[in-house]
Amino acid sequence: MISKLLDLFPSHTHPLTLVSDVDCLLASEATLKELKNRGFEIIQEDDPVLLRYRAEEFRPFTAEHPIIIYTTGELEDLPYDLYQAAYRISLSLHQFFPNLAYPIVKVLSPQQIEKLELLKQPEQILSRQKTIDYLLSEIFGVDMNVLNQPQGLIGWLSEYHHRQNFLPDLLKENLVNQLEKYPLYKDWDVNLLISNNKIFQNFVQQQWGLFVENSFIENRIDGADVPYAIPFRNDSGLQDMVPKLVRYGIIQPLQINDGTKLPYWVQPGVSAVDPRFQRLKLLFEEVEARLEKFKKNLDSGWEDWNQFALIWSELCSYLYLSDFEIQPRQKSDFNRFIQDLDPLFADWLMNNYSTLGVLRLPNPHHVNHIPHYLAHLRDLKKIDKVVLLIMDCLSLADWQVIYPKWAARHTDWDMKTKTLLAQVPTITAISRKALISGLRPDDFITKFKKEISEEKFWKLFWSLQNIATDRCQFVSLRYDRQNDQQVELENPNIDAWCLIDDTLDKLTHNAVLGATDYQSSLQLWLDSKSDQNSIPLENMIEWYLNHGYSVFIASDHGHVEATGFGQPNEGLIVQTRGMRARIYMDHLFAIRVQKAFPETYLWDNDGLLPNQAAVLMPTGRQAFALNGQVVVTHGGISIDEAIVPFVQISKEGM
Numbered sequence: 259m260i261s262k263l264l265d266l267f268p269s270h271t272h273p274l275t276l277v278s279d280v281d282c283l284l285a286s287e288a289t290l291k292e293l294k295n296r297g298f299e300i301i302q303e304d305d306p307v308l309l310r311y312r313a314e315e316f317r318p319f320t321a322e323h324p325i326i327i328y329t330t331g332e333l334e335d336l337p338y339d340l341y342q343a344a345y346r347i348s349l350s351l352h353q354f355f356p357n358l359a360y361p362i363v364k365v366l367s368p369q370q371i372e373k374l375e376l377l378k379q380p381e382q383i384l385s386r387q388k389t390i391d392y393l394l395s396e397i398f399g400v401d402m403n404v405l406n407q408p409q410g411l412i413g414w415l416s417e418y419h420h421r422q423n424f425l426p427d428l429l430k431e432n433l434v435n436q437l438e439k440y441p442l443y444k445d446w447d448v449n450l451l452i453s454n455n456k457i458f459q460n461f462v463q464q465q466w467g468l469f470v471e472n473s474f475i476e477n478r479i480d481g482a483d484v485p486y487a488i489p490f491r492n493d494s495g496l497q498d499m500v501p502k503l504v505r506y507g508i509i510q511p512l513q514i515n516d517g518t519k520l521p522y523w524v525q526p527g528v529s530a531v532d533p534r535f536q537r538l539k540l541l542f543e544e545v546e547a548r549l550e551k552f553k554k555n556l557d558s559g560w561e562d563w564n565q566f567a568l569i570w571s572e573l574c575s576y577l578y579l580s581d582f583e584i585q586p587r588q589k590s591d592f593n594r595f596i597q598d599l600d601p602l603f604a605d606w607l608m609n610n611y612s613t614l615g616v617l618r619l620p621n622p623h624h625v626n627h628i629p630h631y632l633a634h635l636r637d638l639k640k641i642d643k644v645v646l647l648i649m650d651c652l653s654l655a656d657w658q659v660i661y662p663k664w665a666a667r668h669t670d671w672d673m674k675t676k677t678l679l680a681q682v683p684t685i686t687a688i689s690r691k692a693l694i695s696g697l698r699p700d701d702f703i704t705k706f707k708k709e710i711s712e713e714k715f716w717k718l719f720w721s722l723q724n725i726a727t728d729r730c731q732f733v734s735l736r737y738d739r740q741n742d743q744q745v746e747l748e749n750p751n752i753d754a755w756c757l758i759d760d761t762l763d764k765l766t767h768n769a770v771l772g773a774t775d776y777q778s779s780l781q782l783w784l785d786s787k788s789d790q791n792s793i794p795l796e797n798m799i800e801w802y803l804n805h806g807y808s809v810f811i812a813s814d815h816g817h818v819e820a821t822g823f824g825q826p827n828e829g830l831i832v833q834t835r836g837m838r839a840r841i842y843m844d845h846l847f848a849i850r851v852q853k854a855f856p857e858t859y860l861w862d863n864d865g866l867l868p869n870q871a872a873v874l875m876p877t878g879r880q881a882f883a884l885n886g887q888v889v890v891t892h893g894g895i896s897i898d899e900a901i902v903p904f905v906q907i908s909k910e911g912m
Contacts, residue, residue, distance in 0.1 A: 260289055260375055262354060267326070269296045272345035273319035275326045278333045281351045285617045286368035287559050291610070293326070299865070300616045302328040304630075305722060306337065308697075311705055313340060315869075328617065357382060359389035365426035367621060369561065370397050390432050398425060400433060406440055408488050409495035411448075412462065416499075419455040420506050422565065445487055454672055456665070459508050462488065466509050466527055473520070497523040504540070507572075511536050534582055541573040542588060545595055552602045560614060560623065563606060564677050567901040570599070571654035574898070578777030600878045603897045604859060611682060612865045615698070624679050624866075625689060628812055628904065629696035633723045641808035645755040647799070648693060650686060651763035651892065653816030656780060657903040663784045664796060671803075676904045682861060683839035683873045684815035684892050684899040686763070693814050694732075694756060695719060698866045716756045725753050734758040737794055747798060750805050759795060766817045769890040773819035776890050803909045813902035817892045822883030823876065826851050837881040838893030840874045848872035855882075859895065 263283060267275065275298075277284065284290065284300075293300065299316060303309035309327070316325050329336060333346050351371070352360045357380045366374065377396050384392060394400035398418070404410035418424075425433065430452055437448045451458045465488040473491075490496050503509040504526045511526070511533040520528065529536050548566050552558055577584060577592065584592075614623040618630040628646070635641045652660075654677065661673060681689035681699060688699050695702055695715035702710065710718075713732035720730045731752045736743060747757075761783065769776035782788045802809050820838060828840070828851060842848040845862065851874055852858050861873040875894045876882065883889055892899045 260286070260292075260372065263289060263349070264292055264296075266347055266349075267293060267296065267298065270321045270324070273321050273324055274340065274344040275324065276333050276336055276341060276344040276346045277326055277328050278331065278346075278348045279328060280330055281349065281364055281371075282330065282368055282617070282620050283349045283351065283354075283371065284328065285620065286372050287561075287610075287614065288372060289368075290613045290616055294613050296324075297322070298324050298326050300326045300328055302617055308701060308705070310337065311701075313337075319343075330619070355379065358384055358392070359386045362386060362389040362393065362428065365428050366393070366397070367424075367426070370423065373397055390429060394429055394433060398423065398429070402436060405437065406442070407493075407495075408442065409493050409499070411437070411443075412488060412496065412503075413499055415451060415458055416503060416506055416508055418452070419458060419508075422561070425452065454674070456673070462503065462508050463510060466490065466503075467512055470512050470514070470520075470524065470528060473524075500524070501526045503527075504536070505544070507537065507540075532582070534576065538573070538576050538584065538588070541569060541576070542591055544569055545573055546591075549595060549598050549602070552606075553598070556605070558606065560610065563603070563897075563901070567654055567677055567897055568675075570897060571658050574655040575658035578774050596879060600896055603900075604877070604895050607679075607682075607895050607900060608859070608861070611679065614679060615864075615866050622676075622678055622904070624692075625681055625812065625814060625902065625904075626692035626696055626698060628678070628693055628810075629719050632810065633720075635808075636723070643753050643807045645757065645799075645802045645807045645809045647757045647759065647809065647811045648690065649762055649811055649813055650690065650758065650760045651766050651815060651817050652811070652813035652903060653898055654901060654903050655816075655898065656762060657905070659777075659780060660784060660792075664792075667786075667796065668800070670910045672908045672910055674906045674908075676906075677901050678812075678904045680813070680815040680900050680902050681866070682864065682895060682900065683836065683841065683875060684894065685836050685839055686814055690758075690814035691715065693812060699871075700866060700868045703871075704868050712756075712758075716754075720754045729753040730756075732756045732758075734760070735795070735798075737761075737790070748801060748805075755802075755807070757798075761792075761795075766890050766892070772888045773890055776817075776819075799907060803907065809907040811903070811905040811907065813904075815892045816899045816902055817890055818879060818894065818896050818898045819888065819890050820876070820879045820881035820883075820894075822885055822887035822889065823857065823880045824855065824885055825882050826855060826874075835882075836893040837883050837889055837891040838875060838899070840882060842872045842874070843868075843870050845870065845872045848874055861895070 284293070290300070301309065301312045303312055313325070313327065316323070319325050327336065327340060327344070333341060333348065351363050355363050355374070363374070374393070374397060380392060399414065405414055434449045434452065437443055451461060465486055469486055469490045488496065500509065500523055504511060509527050511529040513531070513533050514528050515530060548569070576582060618627040619634050622628055622631040632641070632644050632646065636644065657675065665671065665673065681692040691702055691712055692699055694712045696719050697715070702715065716732045717727045717730045721727055729752055731749070731754070733743065733747060733755070735757055762780070765776055765779040765783070769779065783790065783792055785791060786793055799809055818838070826840065828847070840851070842851070848860060852860055855874070857877045857880060859875045859877060861875060862871065863869065867873070879896065881889050881891060
């Protein structure tokens with residue numbers, strides 16, 4: 259399909275093309291990248307004023323620099339002068355998959371559509387149910403002859419969650435209905451096992467613990483007849499699967515004094531020492547293997563880096579645990595990984611950042627897509643009242659530390675984690691305002707005649723979604739006057755909250771002893787016995803969940819430990835003096851500064867910042883600070899700063 263789709267967009271032919279794409283066929287990463295390679299600039303703006311601004315930027319339209327104006331609505335709704343002058347295309351899945359039931363194919367993600375396009379298409383028209391069966395089998399690897407046994411279902415679920423190729427609700431409901439017909443699964447909540455990776459992990463871990471504990475107490479592997487839901491004791495397929503379940507982090511090895519008497523297949527799932535050592539060893543192996551793949555395949559996509567970021571952040575979360583000390587060899591390996599990782603990720607980001615920023619739906623990629631995604635979910639009736647809690651400076655590694663603490667204290671919270679790209683440069687003034695407003699930095703820097711506050715941008719966005727400004731609220735949380743704010747925060751008449759928590763940002767900038775200092779402060783903040791802790795924030799989230807709100811946690815950027823290598827002396831020419839980013843509106847001056855600081859990236863013309871803007875950012879883990887000074891900061895394009903968590907919290911049963 260991609261080749262057929264791209265045939266509609268020949269290079270250097272049509273100066274202006276209008277595209278109506280109700281099924282988001284152009285939203286796949288591969289398609290966007292190829293259009294970019296062909297010279298196309300893509301514009302998507304729902305706001306007619308911003309659309310007009312952006313279109314005017316590219317006039318006069320020429321075949322050498324062609325423009326695509328993209329909408330998921332009707333072409334006739336676009337401005338008349340653009341409509342008249344343009345080559346017009348209407349796209350639909352039915353054009354490319356005529357033998358599949360359109361309403362079913364429509365629920366697939368762009369990445370799943372890409373996979374579908376590579377398959378041999380059915381020769382006859384399929385009914386609704388047969389289309390569902392076809393997609394479950396071909397796209398998601400569902401074979402009911404395999405999944406009707408625990409070995410097959412556990413194996414499928416482990417791969418499903420590992421690959422993060424998630425089922426759309428319609429297909430998931432159909433699969434759940436089929437699985438619930440098997441008596442074997444009468445005590446399994448298969449819906450939750452498919453929907454939530456953490457619940458699946460906890461289920462397998464609990465079953466593994468029950469089995470090993472019983473077997474160890476009995477001092478023989480076949481032990482007493484305990485009714486296990488997962489029959490590790492007598493299923494050789496499950497036994498063979500144990501090493502993979504450990505490698506994927508689904509089974510955390512249980513600590514026992516002596517596991518040598520247990521059969522060989524049990525031993526990967528037990529440990530005579532702290533099981534975290536075994537998990538850390540596996541993480542080091544996984545990171546090394548993936549870095550080697552990135553070196554060999556420079557065309558890796560967002561999903562590859564997304565999965566790596568989650569593994570990398572888990573590894574990083576181990577480095578600063580107060581009750582856990584990694585080995586000197588592992589510290590050396592970690593530093594070696596950073597030397598390989600930073601340039602690999604920087605190269606990928608510079609080549610793909612703009613492309614991923616083009617289209618906002620159905621899957622967000624950049625933080626400025628978040629408000630549009632929330633509005634999209636609201637239009638689909640998947641959410642109603644919404645809370646966007648922005649935890650300034652929250653990194654993926656931070657979330658790896660926060661999640662288990664909150665999960666233990668709130669066992670009925672369901673926390674689903676996605677990852678997004680922060681706005682570059684990853685400083686609060688740029689990325690947080692983009693997150694709140696739903697705009698590109700160019701839009702709020704150059705297209706408004708005066709500085710507009712984050713609060714006004716939040717209300718402006720939702721007013722365009724037909725929510726009155728008095729039903730939108732923006733609050734910077736102040737725990738030193740918590741009682742005064744409580745009445746304001748517990749107003750059930752507000753439909754769209756934006757709450758700012760800058761606790762982690764303060765911890766970052768106060769970490770004068772580096773990352774270890776920061777992590778110690780984070781652990782204290784999570785300790786309920788500490789004077790200043792996260793309990794008030796957790797209680798607030800609980801209140802919103804109990805009052806019908808959908809709660810989302812977002813971050814504007816992460817952070818990194820960096821070492822100073824000197825500071826430029828620019829006078830008044832520089833717009834922003836950050837330790838990891840310097841912004842200039844004079845491109846030639848930025849080049850002059852780079853000559854004095856050659857170990858820097860010059861970031862410009864990304865289609866999101868103003869055209870005249872140039873950003874200078876240190877390579878690796880360096881900072882514009884005094885030589886040798888160690889700081890915890892942000893602004894650059896390391897994976898720790900640029901890929902951030904986006905979490906939806908809901909309550910089970912609500």
